[in-house]
Amino acid sequence: MTGLWYVLGFAGAGVSFVFLTIGLAWLISHRVRGSRGKQLPYESGIDTYGDTHGRFGLSFYLYALLFVAFDVEIVFIYIWALNFKVLLIDGLVSMAVFIGVLLIGLAYAWRKGVLSWR
Amino acid sequence: MPLPPTIPFIGITWADALFLLLGGVVLGSATLVVLGRDIIRNGLMLILTLGALAGIYVVLGASIVAGAQVLVYIGAISVLILFAIMLTQSKSASAQLNFQTQALPAALASALIGILLAVALGATQWGSTVYNDTPDPAGTATAAAVLFGPWLLAFEVASVLILAAVIGGIYLAMKPAESEEIEA
Amino acid sequence: MSGAALVWARLTPAGRILAVLLPVLAVGGALTTALLIVFGGAIAATIGANLPIVRFLAASVITFLITVPTAFLLIYMEMKIIALMNLRIGPDRIGPAGAVMSIVHGLKVLMKEDYTPPSVDVPVFTLAPVVVYLASFMTVMVIPFAPELTSVGLELGLLYFFAIGGLGVVGLMMAGWSSFNKYSLLGGIRAAAQAISYEIPLTLSVVGIVILTGTLSLPKIVAAQSGSLLDWFIFRQPLAAIIFFIAITAEANRTPFDNTEADQEIVAGFATEYSGMRFGFFFFAEYVNVFIVSALFSAVFLGGSNAPLVLPFHPEIIINLGSLGIMLPILAGIAPVIGTLVCAAPIWFASSRIKTWQALVAGFLIFGGLSTAAIGFWAWAMIPALGNLIWFLIKTFSLVFVFVWMRGTLPRARIDQLMGFAWKWLLPASLLNIFATALAVLLTTSGGN
Numbered sequence: 224m225t226g227l228w229y230v231l232g233f234a235g236a237g238v239s240f241v242f243l244t245i246g247l248a249w250l251i252s253h254r255v256r257g258s259r260g261k262q263l264p265y266e267s268g269i270d271t272y273g274d275t276h277g278r279f280g281l282s283f284y285l286y287a288l289l290f291v292a293f294d295v296e297i298v299f300i301y302i303w304a305l306n307f308k309v310l311l312i313d314g315l316v317s318m319a320v321f322i323g324v325l326l327i328g329l330a331y332a333w334r335k336g337v338l339s340w341r
Numbered sequence: 342m343p344l345p346p347t348i349p350f351i352g353i354t355w356a357d358a359l360f361l362l363l364g365g366v367v368l369g370s371a372t373l374v375v376l377g378r379d380i381i382r383n384g385l386m387l388i389l390t391l392g393a394l395a396g397i398y399v400v401l402g403a404s405i406v407a408g409a410q411v412l413v414y415i416g417a418i419s420v421l422i423l424f425a426i427m428l429t430q431s432k433s434a435s436a437q438l439n440f441q442t443q444a445l446p447a448a449l450a451s452a453l454i455g456i457l458l459a460v461a462l463g464a465t466q467w468g469s470t471v472y473n474d475t476p477d478p479a480g481t482a483t484a485a486a487v488l489f490g491p492w493l494l495a496f497e498v499a500s501v502l503i504l505a506a507v508i509g510g511i512y513l514a515m516k517p518a519e520s521e522e523i524e525a
Numbered sequence: 526m527s528g529a530a531l532v533w534a535r536l537t538p539a540g541r542i543l544a545v546l547l548p549v550l551a552v553g554g555a556l557t558t559a560l561l562i563v564f565g566g567a568i569a570a571t572i573g574a575n576l577p578i579v580r581f582l583a584a585s586v587i588t589f590l591i592t593v594p595t596a597f598l599l600i601y602m603e604m605k606i607i608a609l610m611n612l613r614i615g616p617d618r619i620g621p622a623g624a625v626m627s628i629v630h631g632l633k634v635l636m637k638e639d640y641t642p643p644s645v646d647v648p649v650f651t652l653a654p655v656v657v658y659l660a661s662f663m664t665v666m667v668i669p670f671a672p673e674l675t676s677v678g679l680e681l682g683l684l685y686f687f688a689i690g691g692l693g694v695v696g697l698m699m700a701g702w703s704s705f706n707k708y709s710l711l712g713g714i715r716a717a718a719q720a721i722s723y724e725i726p727l728t729l730s731v732v733g734i735v736i737l738t739g740t741l742s743l744p745k746i747v748a749a750q751s752g753s754l755l756d757w758f759i760f761r762q763p764l765a766a767i768i769f770f771i772a773i774t775a776e777a778n779r780t781p782f783d784n785t786e787a788d789q790e791i792v793a794g795f796a797t798e799y800s801g802m803r804f805g806f807f808f809f810a811e812y813v814n815v816f817i818v819s820a821l822f823s824a825v826f827l828g829g830s831n832a833p834l835v836l837p838f839h840p841e842i843i844i845n846l847g848s849l850g851i852m853l854p855i856l857a858g859i860a861p862v863i864g865t866l867v868c869a870a871p872i873w874f875a876s877s878r879i880k881t882w883q884a885l886v887a888g889f890l891i892f893g894g895l896s897t898a899a900i901g902f903w904a905w906a907m908i909p910a911l912g913n914l915i916w917f918l919i920k921t922f923s924l925v926f927v928f929v930w931m932r933g934t935l936p937r938a939r940i941d942q943l944m945g946f947a948w949k950w951l952l953p954a955s956l957l958n959i960f961a962t963a964l965a966v967l968l969t970t971s972g973g974n
Contacts, residue, residue: 226685227359227399227913229581229666229677241655241806242894248635248802262643264706264799281514283718284428286944287421288510290721292503293952296415297728298409299488299496300959301684304735306485307963311970312490317497322956324500328507328954334572335515338948339941341650380650381702388695408684412728416691420721423698427714 256305285337289329360400366393380426386420405481556620584676588665596812603929610933631805639801642705649703654799654806656696661813663689663868668820669744671830671913682743683735686821687728690776693810694720700807704798712794715940719782722944726951727772730765731825734758738867747829754833759826764958766814766826769934769953773818775947778811780932804880819924820917827920864892 303310303318332338348358370389377383391414398407494499536544561568572579601616601624608615616623642645667682669675679685694717701713735741737758738749750756759766775782796807823829869888872879905912938946 225577226404226677226679227396229584229679230663230685231359231396232585233588233663233666234659236589237484237659238655240589240662241658244806245639245651245802248637248639248805252636252638254640254802259375261640261708264642264644264704266707267731272513272861281428282412282944283714284421284424285511285514286718286722286948287417287424288507288514290725291413291421292507293725293729294413295503296500297725299499300487300729300732301735301741302405302481302488304732305739305741305961306489307736307966308739308970309482310485310489311967315960315967318963319495319960321500322499324497324504327955328504329948331508332511333949335511336357337511338945340444359791381646385649385695385699402861404681405684407679408688411688412684416688416724417721418693420694420698420717423695423702424714424717427698427702427710 254261282337285332289332292325292328295321356400360397362401363393363396366390367397381423384419384423384426387422388415391415391419405484569848571714572575584666588662588676590791591811592662592665592809592816595816596809597627597631599812599925600630602925603932606929607933610930631859634805635802637801639803642798644705645798646703646705650798651803653696653700653703654803654810656699657693657808658691658806658810658813660691660693660696661810661817664817665813667743668817669747669824669829670820670917671910672744672748674914675744675908678744683731683741683746683825686743687724691720691724693814700795700799704795706798708797709795712797716778716795719778719940720941722773722947723772723782723951725953726768727776727949728956729952729959730768730772732955732959733762733765736962736966737761738960743824743829747824747831749829750828754828756826757826758829762826762958762962764954764961766822768955768958769826770822771951772947773822774928774931776944777814777818777928779815779928781935781938783937787899815925815928816921819921819928822924823917823920827924829920830917832912832916860887861892861896864896865889868892868895 299321300318303314307314348355351358353361367390370386370393373386374383375389377386391410395407395410395415398410487491533541533544557810563596570957598695603627605615605623616626619625619629636765641650666676667686696721697713699713701710701716702712704713724959734746738746740746740749746758750758796804799807865885865888867888869884872887873881873884905915
């Protein structure tokens, strides 16, 4: 509970610091309207071409999918590790089964070539 | 003079005020998720909703759930959602959402959920679920004892569920690439 | 023209500033003193009654004060050390050995135009650096600088660290998406994919330590490493330390894992469209991140604020300055003069070519150094927090040096190698580490019974 006040307080302090600094910068920095070229996205001197939010590699999405699977596991494994000295052999076996099943998913992804960048 | 235990003039405790504030953030941002027209901003609002919900978990004394919420929902699932949105969006297909064709089913569904919620809210004894300050370490010990005791099967089945999701996702996503390989 | 105006006209700019400031300061000081005399008791009572709130305010302010100079110091270290490694001179114009250069860089960024391209999604574009900065600033909160100097020793500190650290990914994706630039989008998505891939080994590598200590609280993990050098987790969990180090390098986007800002490939990555202070915050956050991950590594694996050797005795130097009475100011006035003369004498006698003033300056410097060392030793002996803090900072900055060193030495990894490495090597290795640790704990516990 105290921790939450700290978290919220730090978040508030951080946000206000950022905005105060950006505001200060806005006050003392110079601004030039510039030409049409200034308004273009910077793409190495070439006029922007095509759709900016075009499709990109599907592999990114698959990494995110694997990440979700193992992130869920992390929450369980932390609870397990915190109490491992109580759970002992039973805990070890159940966690081994749990992770073993997840590793099948990793092995499948590996075999399907998800882990090799394309 | 020390800080008064309740907020002056309103008369609610500071923890309750925090709860109300976080609840307000949850409701407000959740409404914006549904009503917003720019789908990326909706996704970001969803992150705010989940974050405020994590705060509510802490107020209710379940820090480990809050940690899990931030780690899994904000850190992982939101990223997955953002990736999914970014993968499927493009300027040629407008980023603005259009729900007009589904107005009638949506109205029916929301009416049904509304009735369910009203029944649930009315039937619960709210006085008996008041939060008593539980120390945190006991919380994880209990969670572990329950998770690796009576709910062990559910815990193991959860891994199978995740496995199914991973394999299904990969199977659906990789299919076109494979056929390309066969053609080439 | 009146007399006052004539005086004003003859003053230099600095004199004018002083002429305005001095009366203001005098009046302000007098008012503050008067207020303190009148309300001092009430203020002290309020502070005494609200110690948690005062502690909270002090913690937030001090955390700010840590991040800003740390970032400047890191930028300077990076410029100077890499320059020396490349046999260049590096910054040498402003300040001693160019030490003020990074602050000038900061001011330069502050004064640059903060341009918002017309095509961007303005709210998301503006909030992205805020999120990225928050994700690194809020993790400073749980870092145990010393047992007495931790902002808040959360019970789930390590989980909090990883959870909040993961928020940075969202900020990077926001920046990449909202910029409406192909480089930005690619950079943001690359950064996100890299961060999520290395977050798994990062979080899994410390599980062995959680098993051994049974806690996620960083001060308790540091306390579990007190004792001899061999109690440090880098010696008890070497595999975890290696995985953790590689993963934090990737999380902090440092060479060889800095593909997110690979200038040759994608310009500046997610920050391509940013300029001015909003750009500055991305890099501020980046340098704070380097400090934070180094601090986390030294807290979790290098014993944090524990000294590598525990002295068999503890020096206790009790100096009661009050007993000197009226002699105290007299001694304080005379001691530097006599000390300087004593230190200068041998130099002056040593060679007739040394001029008197040179001998005096040298004597003054030697005396200053000696007395600073003596006071420092006294403070170290009498204030344990200071000693702990110094050890922690030595370890942290050694790691920062290693990061800079790697940047000066290693080439950038290719992105396919990088992603494959996280999933094919680090993840299985960290799982192996977890189960080996668990098995070892199991065997030793049952053997004990």
